[in-house]
Amino acid sequence: xxxxxxxxxxxxxxxxxxxxxxxxxxxxxxxxxxxxxxxxxxxxxxxxxxxxxxxxxxxxxxxxxxxxxxxxxxxxxxxxxxxxxxxxxxxxxxxxxxxxxxxxxxxxxxxxxxxxxxxxxxxxxxxxxxxxxxxxxxxxxxxxxxxxxxxxxxxxxxxxxxxxxxxxxxxxxxxxxxxxxxxxxxxxxxxxxxxxxxxxxxxxxxxxxxxxxxxxxxxxxxxxxxxxxxxxxxxxxxxxx
Numbered sequence: 001x002x003x004x005x006x007x008x009x010x011x012x013x014x015x016x017x018x019x020x021x022x023x024x025x026x027x028x029x030x031x032x033x034x035x036x037x038x039x040x041x042x043x044x045x046x047x048x049x050x051x052x053x054x055x056x057x058x059x060x061x062x063x064x065x066x067x068x069x070x071x072x073x074x075x076x077x078x079x080x081x082x083x084x085x086x087x088x089x090x091x092x093x094x095x096x097x098x099x100x101x102x103x104x105x106x107x108x109x110x111x112x113x114x115x116x117x118x119x120x121x122x123x124x125x126x127x128x129x130x131x132x133x134x135x136x137x138x139x140x141x142x143x144x145x146x147x148x149x150x151x152x153x154x155x156x157x158x159x160x161x162x163x164x165x166x167x168x169x170x171x172x173x174x175x176x177x178x179x180x181x182x183x184x185x186x187x188x189x190x191x192x193x194x195x196x197x198x199x200x201x202x203x204x205x206x207x208x209x210x211x212x213x214x215x216x217x218x219x220x221x222x223x224x225x226x227x228x229x230x231x232x233x234x235x236x237x238x239x240x241x
Contacts, residue, residue, distance in 0.1 A: 063087075063180030065114070065199045068214030072141045079105035080203045080214025082162075084114060086183045091174045093123065093183070097201075098167040104207060109162040110154075111202035113138065113146040113215075115186035121176035123148060128170045131160040140200040141213040144188030156204040156211075 068080040081100040086093065095114075101107045116123075125134050131154045138149035150170060152161055162168045187196035200215035 063184045065184050065216055067199065067201055067216050070143070070195065070197070070215045070217045072143070072213035072215075075203075075206070075210055075212035076105075077214060079206075080107065080201070080212060082109060082201050082203075082214070084112070084184075084199050086180045088174070088179045088182075092126065093172045093174050093178075095170045095172070095183075096167055097162060097170070099162045099164050101164045101203065101206075103164075106164040107203035107206040107210075108156060108164070109201050110152040110156055110158075110204055111140070111213075112150040113140040113143070113148070113188070113197075113200040114183060115147040115188060115198065116178065117182040117186050119176050119178040119182045120147070120174060123172040123174060126171040126173055129160050129168050131158065132168075132170070134172070139191065140188065140197070140202075140215065142191065142194040143197040143200045143213060143215040143217075144190045144194055146188045146197075146200065147186070161204075 063086045065084040065086075067082045067084075068077045071077040071080055079101060081102070083096075083098045083100060085096040085098070087096070088094075097109070097112055099107070099109050122136075123134060128134065128150070132150050132152050135149045135151060136147060137145055138151075139145050140149070152158065154160060160168075184198065187198060188200075190196040195215070195217055197215035197217045200213055202211065202213050204211040206212070
């Protein structure tokens with residue numbers, strides 16, 4: 001990828017293999033990506049075997065999404081840097097977001113967007129920084145409608161935005177049965193002319209007061225190489241706002 005990469009599954013979960021088995025029973029599934037192109041998967045037994053092998057061989061650490069492969073405007077995606085680190089313990093999700101933008105292209109972050117699989121029935125905040133609010137079914141600019149959004153309600157340079165080099169930690173009670181992988185394997189619902197993404201953030205107060213949305217949009221070829229059925233944008237039901 002030209003502007004970064006995504007570390008999709010760095011933690012092994014038993015139900016990951018179940019996803020592969022489910023796809024083996026399916027005739028096919030399609031991922032609609034940039035420009036409305038369709039990427040088909042699920043027919044090849046070799047791909048499914050590779051997926052299972054990769055999941056079983058992966059180290060048992062957290063699941064991390066790294067931004068950004070895409071930018072919402074002329075701002076270079078390569079400078080819109082952040083990490084989303086998902087950790088699930090029992091029925092609790094801990095999300096640690098780090099702003100990794102660096103001089104001379106430092107930005108603040110005041111909006112976060114991510115998705116959940118059908119295993120995630122809902123999230124209830126347990127501990128979130130002052131001024132941040134959890135919303136559902138929110139549009140992240142041209143990167144589609146995301147299941148969950150964390151929005152800071154104060155000024156773009158307020159005391160509780162995520163500053164360069166800073167990490168903010170958010171924790172939630174999960175309704176449903178889910179692990180780290182359930183938060184890094186789903187695409188947003190694309191809007192007309194837009195792009196589906198795994199996660200996104202709004203970067204503000206950049207050079208010359210620049211602002212832009214950065215998002216992670218894996219290339220179809222990368223998804224195929226990994227062979228992870230859950231990463232291929234299966235349509236989810238819309239959750240109530």
